[in-house]
Amino acid sequence: MSFDYIVSILGPMLEGAQMTILLFLIAIAVSIPLGFLLTLAVRSRFKTLSRLAQTYIYVMRGTPLLLQLLFICFGLPMIPVIGEYLVLDRFVAACLGFILNYAAYFAEIFRGGLLAIDKGQYEAAQVLGLNKFQTMTRVILPQMFRIALPAVANESVTLVKDTALLYAVAVPELLHFAETAVNRDFTIAPFLVAGIIYLIMTLILTMFFKWIEKRFNFA
Template identity: 65%
Template sequence: MSWDYIFTVMKPMLEGAQMTIFMFLFAIVLSVPFGFGITLIMRSRFKPLAWIAHMYVYVMRGTPLLLQIFFFCFGLPLLPVIGEYLVFDRFVAAAIAFILNYAAYFAEIFRGGLLSVDKGQHEAAKVLGLTRRQTMMKVIIPQMIRVVLPATANESITLIKDTALLYAVSVHELLYYAQAAVNRDGQLIAFFIAAIMYLLMTLVLTLLFKGLEKRFSFE
């Protein structure tokens, strides 16, 4: 096996890695704020709305992500009446599935983070004359971030690996090109290269979140 072969295999795989990273960034940027919004709705005093948010989280966390990807890619167009208006590019359809799925996980993480903040913090902020919004932005959320960062890091690493599920709907990401090379040449080197690329991506995320944890540490 020559280095020329390795470089030949790596070229399309690097293009696939760009798609993997793009999906990760697209999903993480949208699912985190959406998940936090769901958390606030789950804590709403309007019970029907809170119940809907809880059911959303239950359904999205209780069904496989791959099934959700299939539904948005192939199921939406089959819906009666509105199906013809819900035909999306496969990348877009898969991205919707990723965002909705991970928003549910982040919602639970943020809910746990908010519950971990002592109720005395709310009372102290009220005594200081802070509004509810000021209390949330200046007191509660900074403390919540410190608590949720490790779990958020784990979910982010899981997300970068879950992008491999795009292979199932023929989106040309990293694993797609690795599998194509293995099928074409009958050699496993492409899988090893893919594994190294995923490890490098997770390493970058790990270092990033380590830095964030250090920054938000009160110790």
């Protein structure tokens, strides 16, 4: 495994890594707020809305992400009558699949954070004369995010690794270029390089979340 060979394959693999990073950023930016909305829906007084949200979370967490990606990419276009209108660009379909899947996981994380808050916090806010909105935004949510942050960090790292599933729906990401190089050159070196790139990405993300913990005195 010469240095020149590593340099020759590094360009295409970094191009694939850009796709990986783009998917991660889109998925994390949309799935976290969507997950929080799902948490509120689960806790809603409207039983129908709560049950729908619970069912959605159960289905998305109870079925493989790969199956969901394949269904969105290849299954939706096969639906009678409306299928032709559900044909999506592969990357768009993959983003949709990741967002819908991870929103369910973040919803459970946030729900756990809310359940971990002592009921006395609500009573104290009421004594101070805070209304429900003020109680939620000034008292409950800051504590919820503090409690949920370690789990959010872990789930975010998992999301980076799960982007490798793009390979299964023919989106040219990091693993795609590694596999192409392995098949072309009959060497496992591209897999090792891909592994190092994934490790670097997860390391940067881990350090980012540790900085957030220290910045807000969470650690």
